[in-house]
Amino acid sequence: MPLTGLYFGKGWLGGWKQRSFLQAVTGSNFLFPWGHCPWRGMGTFPDPEMRAFLEENTRVTSSGSLTPEIRLRLLTPTCKFWWERADLWPHSDPYWAIYWPGGQALSRYLLDNPDVARGKYVLDLGSGCGATAIAAQMSGASRILANDIDPVAAMAITLNCELNHFSPFPILTKNILNMEQDQWDLVVLGDMLYDEALADSLHVWLKKCVRTFGTQVLIGDPGRSPCSGHNIWRELHKVVEYSLPEPPGSKTMG
Template identity: 65%
Template structure:
């Protein structure tokens, strides 16, 4: 029998897999609210730190940015093969270095002038690699955003791994809001449903028109991205071949592309 990791289960059976997560009991819901309160600030809760350190592995190879160390979920980690009902929190999207994020981080490291002295928002930050790359490349201000507060805790640990001071991590849903004037918005691997793609398109267009915000998108060619009308407003600025391990873990995608969104 072939054992599938949680990533493959989501890719193959996304709707059914997510339905399992909604069936968690009240105890988990209460714990979730507690974690949200304790990790949304700048101080990391000791219990959350212990959980992340015990259930992730420090990785600095097998991806496009060996300069950046990250705590990720790997086949050697406890929860890699567990079904969703056994997880203490939501599905750990933050614990995977997705190809779109890899491409964005690589691009910022190779082209520091894109972010130098700029105010940058990393939307759907996940493990925080793109935000970390922006800091390393000289951004004046970096804010990460991910609606999963556990991702915020992981980002803080990843900052420590790379000898960086933690930057703010916002855990509210920013799509549809207009919070600040960003010089640059970066987002990777966000187009995984038609509804989300539509919302992102309208929100990013508003920011670009109202504030002159530059938008960079990283994606390996997911269906909801390549088939969306946003394609008419995209200009390819870089493409990177994926490492063999990333290729195998993402249904055979061979490359990832960084796009400049120009509505």
Template identity: 60%
Template sequence: MSAALLMPLKCSRHGKLIYKVFTQTQRHRYLSNVYPSAEHLRKFISENTEITGEQSLTPEIRLRLFTPRCRFWRERPELWPFDDPYWAIYWPGGQALSRYVLDNPEVCRDQTVLDLGSGCGASAIAAKLCGAAHVLANDIDTVAAVATQMNCELNGLEPPVCVTTNMIGSEPDAFSLILLGDMFYDEALATHLHSWLDSCVRVHGTKVLIGDPGRAQFESHSIRQLLHQLAQFELPESVREENYGLTFSSVWCYRPEL
């Protein structure tokens, strides 16, 4: 994965360390690009993450994440065997989005929901807790998909359908709601995402909710003019300490008619 795609990792203390560790791992990954079995991945995730979440905006959701007590927080980078672990951090945009959903369960109740760039699966979990009729979690990392399933089980929920193909740019499915957090960290990706979201809204009337803590790439992008702010959350002290310069995180509704 390129350094540009690792941009969001630069926003946090956790991220700075992980950025240093994982930007060097490309040559050490499985040459076949084939992941081990789900059973092996579950064991790997269980052994190399810690159950946490109490200090986040959603203390009622428990997640397996990287913490300073985890092996790969300090391990030599060449020993990490998989893609860069975005799923192992609970990013502030995702925290705000999940908090908003939990505070407003009617947003997801009886809806067909896509959690795009699902990472640890927190937004998918929030949607299921709020009574969504169907939830699909999409992340291109196979390990993230397994982590999402494990995190759902950790919260007493049936895991959602997990898809690891890149859905951005594909023919839009008829989701009534798309949730995405912390996806506007790269200008090219943001532009591609903007075009695809616009297509989803035009074809299916999909509602789109975006969580972002105000990163520069988000604030300066043209999509910012098409968003209506729904909520703003002050980040817990521990989260602020881990995300230099970020004290709040907001939820926005995408309204291309603006």
């Protein structure tokens, strides 16, 4: 089974001894249609049409993940666009349509350890499908902000909140790394350490959150090789590691 790990940015608090993680989590074979993400397109619909489009072209599932308690609209092998040519998708890259390994780890950890989020102001950075924000809500977070630069993701998050019987929480679709920081108690982010430049920006931004407000940071990541040597890892302490279940349809996709 592929593995994914959860890390805590403990070393970013001034005066605390830095902790190095001992072993990188290796090799996620997490399935994505077409084996990569070559999607293009900038089409937009008014919200009612977008809702209808997503409801037609995604499927509700709670299986094949670490969090069967959470129902999500995702791309699955039963969806047309799982098999269709990627360039026919009319919107930007649908990263929100896959429940990525780091997000699964974060969500599972919050559900198993509700005190981590209970009563806190939580930022879900790069929220995607919104699963980790939903897990924070289930764990009793007092306030939640989901952030994803894709407005289609915002609609998907809204639908997923409704699926799990929650009123949608605030969703920011601007690049929050370019904005003034708020006093979040907890920042969670999954699967974002795939690009050196982005990892650099996240490292600086997260350190400022911790040093300014004492924010707790949890990062879910499968240990992608492009950023496996980044300096951010020297300041992270591994909290837990999970084995991912087999995604639905993976045996038929090959």
